[in-house]
Amino acid sequence: MQSILNSMRTLALRQSTGDAIRRLHLSAVNEAARKGTREKARKKKVKVEVKKVGFIPHNQRNKKINVKRADKHVDDSWKQVPKDDCYVGRYYRWPVYSVAEAIQCHRETHHPSMYNVPTAPLNVDIELNMQGEKATRFVDNFQRMAMIPHKFEHGEERKIIVFTKGNNEIVEAREAGASLVGGVELIKDITSGELLLSDYQYIIAHPNILPELVALRGLMKRKFPNPKSETLGANLAEMIVKFSNGISYSAAKDEYQQNFGLITASVGTLDMDEQKLEENIKFLLQDVNSMRPKREGRFITRVLLKSPPSSEQLKIDPFVYVPEMWEKSSAKVKKEEAKKQEEPTEAKEAVAAAN
Amino acid sequence: MLKSIYVTPLNLLKSASTVQQQVRTTFILKRKYDPPLHKTNEKPRRMRAKHFIYELVEDTLVKKRPNMQVVLKTFVEGVGDKGDVVSMKPHFVYNKLLLPGLAAYNTPENVAKYAKTEAEKSAVKHSSAYAQRTVNMLESIVLAVVMNKDEPWVLEPWHIKASLRKAGFHCREECITLPKERIEGPDLKKENKDFYCTITINKLEQAKLKCRLHHWSTDPSERLPYVLEHWKMESEPLLNVGLPEKSPETTQ
Numbered sequence: 001m002q003s004i005l006n007s008m009r010t011l012a013l014r015q016s017t018g019d020a021i022r023r024l025h026l027s028a029v030n031e032a033a034r035k036g037t038r039e040k041a042r043k044k045k046v047k048v049e050v051k052k053v054g055f056i057p058h059n060q061r062n063k064k065i066n067v068k069r070a071d072k073h074v075d076d077s078w079k080q081v082p083k084d085d086c087y088v089g090r091y092y093r094w095p096v097y098s099v100a101e102a103i104q105c106h107r108e109t110h111h112p113s114m115y116n117v118p119t120a121p122l123n124v125d126i127e128l129n130m131q132g133e134k135a136t137r138f139v140d141n142f143q144r145m146a147m148i149p150h151k152f153e154h155g156e157e158r159k160i161i162v163f164t165k166g167n168n169e170i171v172e173a174r175e176a177g178a179s180l181v182g183g184v185e186l187i188k189d190i191t192s193g194e195l196l197l198s199d200y201q202y203i204i205a206h207p208n209i210l211p212e213l214v215a216l217r218g219l220m221k222r223k224f225p226n227p228k229s230e231t232l233g234a235n236l237a238e239m240i241v242k243f244s245n246g247i248s249y250s251a252a253k254d255e256y257q258q259n260f261g262l263i264t265a266s267v268g269t270l271d272m273d274e275q276k277l278e279e280n281i282k283f284l285l286q287d288v289n290s291m292r293p294k295r296e297g298r299f300i301t302r303v304l305l306k307s308p309p310s311s312e313q314l315k316i317d318p319f320v321y322v323p324e325m326w327e328k329s330s331a332k333v334k335k336e337e338a339k340k341q342e343e344p345t346e347a348k349e350a351v352a353a354a355n
Numbered sequence: 356m357l358k359s360i361y362v363t364p365l366n367l368l369k370s371a372s373t374v375q376q377q378v379r380t381t382f383i384l385k386r387k388y389d390p391p392l393h394k395t396n397e398k399p400r401r402m403r404a405k406h407f408i409y410e411l412v413e414d415t416l417v418k419k420r421p422n423m424q425v426v427l428k429t430f431v432e433g434v435g436d437k438g439d440v441v442s443m444k445p446h447f448v449y450n451k452l453l454l455p456g457l458a459a460y461n462t463p464e465n466v467a468k469y470a471k472t473e474a475e476k477s478a479v480k481h482s483s484a485y486a487q488r489t490v491n492m493l494e495s496i497v498l499a500v501v502m503n504k505d506e507p508w509v510l511e512p513w514h515i516k517a518s519l520r521k522a523g524f525h526c527r528e529e530c531i532t533l534p535k536e537r538i539e540g541p542d543l544k545k546e547n548k549d550f551y552c553t554i555t556i557n558k559l560e561q562a563k564l565k566c567r568l569h570h571w572s573t574d575p576s577e578r579l580p581y582v583l584e585h586w587k588m589e590s591e592p593l594l595n596v597g598l599p600e601k602s603p604e605t606t607q
Binding site: 082083084085086087088089090091095105108109112113114115116117310311312 | 482501503507516527
């Protein structure tokens with residue numbers, strides 16, 4: 001009796017535990033899914049094909065990935081200042097030359113007894129910190145024309161077309177060296193297609209012809225005269241001289257380092273007078289500095305003087321010619337006034353330094 | 356008998372100095388899980404296993420040590436002159452200055468002991484800490500002096516100055532002493548021939564600089580064929596050109 005009771009109790013207990021029941025396969029939990037369901041699931045699975053990538057030559061690999069690049073803004077201020085009169089350059093800071101000294105160094109290497117290229121062009125490399133007013137914003141690439149006081153053979157063909165109504169101005173513009181000067185009749189020629197605007201690199205206009213010139217806006221597009229790019233104004237002769245003799249330069253950001261900009265421009269030839277070259281450099285630097293963003297810190301970071309075929313690059317101090325830091329308090333108008341007053345004194349200082 | 360033999364080694368063992376050195380085994384840790392707060396005047400609650408899990412804040416073994424100051428006993432190239440108190444990295448100080456006996460710790464006694472005497476001050480041997488390094492580097496290079504192939508020239512000190520500048524050495528013209536014989540050109544017999552000139556640094560140290568003449572033409576088609584790494588090739592001295600005269604300072 002006792003044994004029967006015991007066995008019944010165990011049965012009752014066993015039924016209560018779900019685990020044991022599952023082991024006995026009493027329910028349909030583990031039964032196969034319908035055939036259709038399985039096929040559907042199989043179709044859903046996307047086969048991931050692993051593409052085999054063969055060897056890619058190093059020069060054809062994507063350069064933007066996984067390459068650590070050195071900062072292009074070179075800072076050697078941690079290095080020592082040389083004290084000896086003969087020293088190994090690589091252990092010390094770069095020497096900073098004055099423009100006259102740097103030109104003298106280039107003249108030495110280009111002397112007839114060495115490279116024999118005394119008329120080599122003198123190039124200026126201006127390195128810029130292109131960071132804008134915010135850390136994530138950068139100054140756009142820009143292309144400008146710097147007016148220089150001493151002209152030289154820049155080797156470019158620059159054709160200038162001038163639009164004006166006044167007879168005196170037409171004569172004035174012709175004397176200044178414009179390739180083509182005209183008024184309303186010139187506009188008619190262009191609209192009829194007898195004259196091609198694309199033959200001319202620069203378009204200058206006097207304000208008195210502006211209402212008629214609007215007809216050509218579509219043809220000129222970005223070249224349409226405007227006072228901001230200084231192609232529209234009353235002083236035609238000055239503008240023509242500027243565009244025929246000025247230094248055309250463009251600042252380009254580095255492909256991989258957005259805050260590094262570089263300007264390469266020629267300011268003259270080595271056989272020119274040192275003071276003339278220095279003034280050209282000064283005007284170029286001042287023109288570059290006019291593009292400075294409204295932020296703290298330097299815009300022009302380094303200026304190097306080069307002269308092919310020599311590979312020498314000589315560092316000069318640009319802050320003799322332009323202010324190093326941005327003055328926050330002074331308004332733009334005030335700045336311009338101050339610049340006009342400073343210029344003569346600066347020129348005097350430069351002359352004194354050269355002497 | 357036996358005892359007497361063993362006395363010395365035992366003594367040696369004993370006398371081995373037990374240098375009290377600082378052992379840098381300090382690790383600054385932080386608890387990952389804060390232990391619970393307890394009530395005032397009560398026992399703190401028992402901490403559980405997770406309260407003994409730590410995070411490393413700083414390992415003092417790998418911390419950068421500050422510079423060390425030592426007094427130099429002699430002139431050390433690239434460091435300083437005798438009696439100078441210099442501040443350098445501790446490992447450099449220990450291995451290169453203290454162990455070879457070139458310097459002593461910076462104490463007032465040592466500063467007084469190793470200060471330069473009047474006699475030593477007057478007999479200057481080195482003009483600066485790095486002049487000797489410049490001398491060594493100048494003597495180890497073969498300077499390429501590139502002269503024109505078409506225009507007549509006579510070698511002058513500023514030619515060497517410009518060539519040195521191209522090679523990364525900055526030097527004044529007064530420092531350069533050429534051999535007293537005139538070196539003229541263009542002469543293709545002198546191509547790839549050596550001569551020596553003397554560089555005087557700070558009017559004191561003298562370096563013998565080996566120069567090699569090369570001819571260069573402005574017109575690319577006239578140029579001589581390019582020689583790769585000419586300084587590794589053997590070459591002959593320039594005929595009839597001797598060593599530059601020694602300056603009177605060194606002959607005295």
